Amino acid sequence: MGYKFPLGPYHPAFEEGEYIELELEGEMVADAEIKIGFIHRAVEKSATKRTFIKDLGLVERTCGICSFHHSWAYCLAVEKAAGLEIPERAEYIRVLTAELERIHSHLMYLGAMAHKMGFDTLFMFTWSGREAVMDMLELLSGNRVNYAMNTIGGVRRDIDENIADQIRAAMNTLEDLTLKLKDTWTKDASTLARTKNVGVVTQKEAHLLGVVGPTARGCGIREDLRKTATYSVYSSLNFELIVLDDGDVWSRTFVRVLEALESIKIIRQVLDKIPQGPIKNPKTVLKIQPNDTIGRVEAPRGELMYHLITDGTDRPARLKIRTPTLINLPASEHMLRGANLADAPIIVGHIDPCMSCMDR
Amino acid sequence: MLPGISQTKLEHYGIKGEGEREIVDIDIPSLMQFVLDFRDDMRFITITAYPQDENLYMQYHFTLGDWVVSLRLKVPEDKTVPSITPLLPAADWAEREIMDLFDITFSNHPRPKRLIIPDDAKRGIYLET
Numbered sequence: 001m002g003y004k005f006p007l008g009p010y011h012p013a014f015e016e017g018e019y020i021e022l023e024l025e026g027e028m029v030a031d032a033e034i035k036i037g038f039i040h041r042a043v044e045k046s047a048t049k050r051t052f053i054k055d056l057g058l059v060e061r062t063c064g065i066c067s068f069h070h071s072w073a074y075c076l077a078v079e080k081a082a083g084l085e086i087p088e089r090a091e092y093i094r095v096l097t098a099e100l101e102r103i104h105s106h107l108m109y110l111g112a113m114a115h116k117m118g119f120d121t122l123f124m125f126t127w128s129g130r131e132a133v134m135d136m137l138e139l140l141s142g143n144r145v146n147y148a149m150n151t152i153g154g155v156r157r158d159i160d161e162n163i164a165d166q167i168r169a170a171m172n173t174l175e176d177l178t179l180k181l182k183d184t185w186t187k188d189a190s191t192l193a194r195t196k197n198v199g200v201v202t203q204k205e206a207h208l209l210g211v212v213g214p215t216a217r218g219c220g221i222r223e224d225l226r227k228t229a230t231y232s233v234y235s236s237l238n239f240e241l242i243v244l245d246d247g248d249v250w251s252r253t254f255v256r257v258l259e260a261l262e263s264i265k266i267i268r269q270v271l272d273k274i275p276q277g278p279i280k281n282p283k284t285v286l287k288i289q290p291n292d293t294i295g296r297v298e299a300p301r302g303e304l305m306y307h308l309i310t311d312g313t314d315r316p317a318r319l320k321i322r323t324p325t326l327i328n329l330p331a332s333e334h335m336l337r338g339a340n341l342a343d344a345p346i347i348v349g350h351i352d353p354c355m356s357c358m359d360r
Numbered sequence: 361m362l363p364g365i366s367q368t369k370l371e372h373y374g375i376k377g378e379g380e381r382e383i384v385d386i387d388i389p390s391l392m393q394f395v396l397d398f399r400d401d402m403r404f405i406t407i408t409a410y411p412q413d414e415n416l417y418m419q420y421h422f423t424l425g426d427w428v429v430s431l432r433l434k435v436p437e438d439k440t441v442p443s444i445t446p447l448l449p450a451a452d453w454a455e456r457e458i459m460d461l462f463d464i465t466f467s468n469h470p471r472p473k474r475l476i477i478p479d480d481a482k483r484g485i486y487l488e489t
Contacts, residue, residue, distance in 0.1 A: 037476035045486050210404045210450030223403075229426035292383060294421075294428060307408045307419070322406040322421075330453050359476065 002030055007344065009038050015112065016355035020348065024341060032336035032344075034329060036359055043360040047319040052078055052285055053152060055316065059306075060146050062321065063357040065108065068101045069299035070321075070357075071150040076231070076295030077308040078152050082285045090154035091233045092274040097140060097149050098297075099263040099270070100167075103174065104133040105300035106256040106263075109352045110181060113253055116349045117194045122184060129177040136170050139163055154280030164271045171264050178260050185254055195250035199335035199347040202247060209331040212324050213302020214259065215351050218252025220245040225298035237269050249343075249350045256352075287314045299324055301352050325351070325358040362424050365401055375429055383419070386431040388442060391420065394431065395447045398422065402429075404450040409435075409462040411487065416464065420444075435464055443469035461486040 007020040017038030023031040043062050047055045060071045072094060079086065111126035134144045141147035141157060149155050185191060201209075206219035216223055220243060226234040227241045242258040244251035288310040295306040302324030311317040328351040335347050362370070362377045370377045373394055374384050386394065405421035405428070416435035421428055435441060443466035445452045455466045456475040463484030466472065477485065 033471075035475070037474075037478070040476050042485070207403065208399065208449055210448075212403075229423075292430075294381060294430075296428075303405070305405055305421070307406075307421070309408075309410055309412075317412070318408065318410040320406070320408040320410075326453060327406070327450065330449075334449075 027341050029336050029339050032333045039356050039359040044319055048316050051314045064145050065105050066299040067146045068097050069297050073295040073297045073304050073306040075150050077293045077306045080293040081288050081291040081310050084153050087278045088275050089277040090279045092270050093155045096270045099266045100137050102263045102300045103260050106260045116345050132170050136167050152285050158279050175264050182257050198249040198343050200248045210327045211331045214255040215328045217243050218255045219247040237266050239266050323357040325354045329353050381428040383430045395444045399448050407454045409458045440465045442467050
């Protein structure tokens with residue numbers, strides 16, 4: 001005889017509000033249903049009430065972790081609609097901030113996963129690295145969370161040699177730390193026992209569920225917008241597309257460890273290659289002729305898409321935000337079926353859900 | 361040319377398979393057939409619903425590599441469209457969100473429950489001006 005087990009909306013295992021109703025048979029999860037919307041702020045609707053430049057502040061606050069990628073995807077859509085060219089130096093600064101943000105997000109995720117597994121030493125160790133990245137983001141932008149780096153047509157703050165040197169030094173520290181993490185995630189017996197063969201999804205199932213980002217790449221899907229639909233200056237930078245085929249919690253987690261190392265590689269190249277020049281297109285965007293554009297970027301959690309429809313006024317007619325969590329989280333309902341109750345927080349947590357992002 | 365996709369099949373829908381993005385008008389039967397034809401090759405991104413000139417439209421976005429196609433569907437007067445979720449599970453939440461925010465009904469959706477707004481709130485909050 002099965003019974004229902006409510007998890008959330010506020011629960012010690014969750015960072016943000018979400019509600020999961022598990023139908024249990026003994027200790028096994030027979031069915032799972034997720035309810036969202038606890039942090040719904042109608043960002044998409046509010047965006048149509050503000051001008052294009054004011055929307056920057058709004059979309060950046062959709063998410064507290066991948067805030068730079070939100071403003072970037074938005075800027076891409078607006079710049080495309082307005083036909084605005086971006087100076088090359090600005091593109092490099094955007095990539096630099098984005099990759100710092102990716103390391104920050106992945107380290108935060110790896111720490112949170114360790115915490116969910118009950119491995120608090122690893123949690124503290126991982127987050128010490130996250131602190132170092134946040135310091136670099138603060139050095140670069142003046143802010144630790146919402147960086148306000150992007151503006152329509154470029155970036156707002158430049159970097160100099162002093163900042164570049166400090167970031168280089170931080171990258172060396174972070175590389176050591178991430179290599180230690182790599183060691184732990186491949187060798188520690190209890191970590192492997194909790195994550196190997198848990199929440200397995202095949203590549204075909206993952207494709208039909210539409211998953212993106214590290215969640216997809218951990219299921220053997222070869223897709224990373226930085227490589228497969230390259231934007232900005234990523235095509236001139238040398239890095240690997242990380243794909244693991246196991247399709248379990250471990251492989252989807254380990255993808256992020258390896259990606260953090262690739263991001264360090266990218267940042268070093270950006271600092272060496274960055275050209276001199278202006279950081280912003282001087283043209284101001286007020287009204288945009290009727291247009292229909294999309295901006296897609298590879299956020300730390302996967303593909304983030306902004307769909308912008310303009311109607312000739314100074315504000316969007318419609319702005320649709322498709323965050324990676326919105327497509328990854330329903331897949332975790334699928335992963336939960338047949339799992340053990342004790343693994344439920346790990347399975348929901350391992351797709352790195354960002355509820356504020358998703359509810360918008 | 362898109363890798364692994366039959367060009368004649370694409371042209372049947374008026375799609376060229378070129379450039380960065382294409383916006384193509386589609387009707388309901390062709391949309392269903394499109395999903396059946398390409399669900400194994402293309403990845404579903406999302407659906408955008410929006411009002412324009414007194415009408416409601418929806419754009420179904422699919423992608424393959426660096427190419428995106430947006431299939432534009434005019435929503436019928438009765439605001440009811442068949443669901444593609446039985447064919448493609450990825451569309452589940454996208455459709456439920458549109459039910460909540462734009463009050464469009466997706467018939468034969470396997471689980472047409474509230475997703476993003478509370479059960480007692482009015483449907484279609486994004487339609488208000």
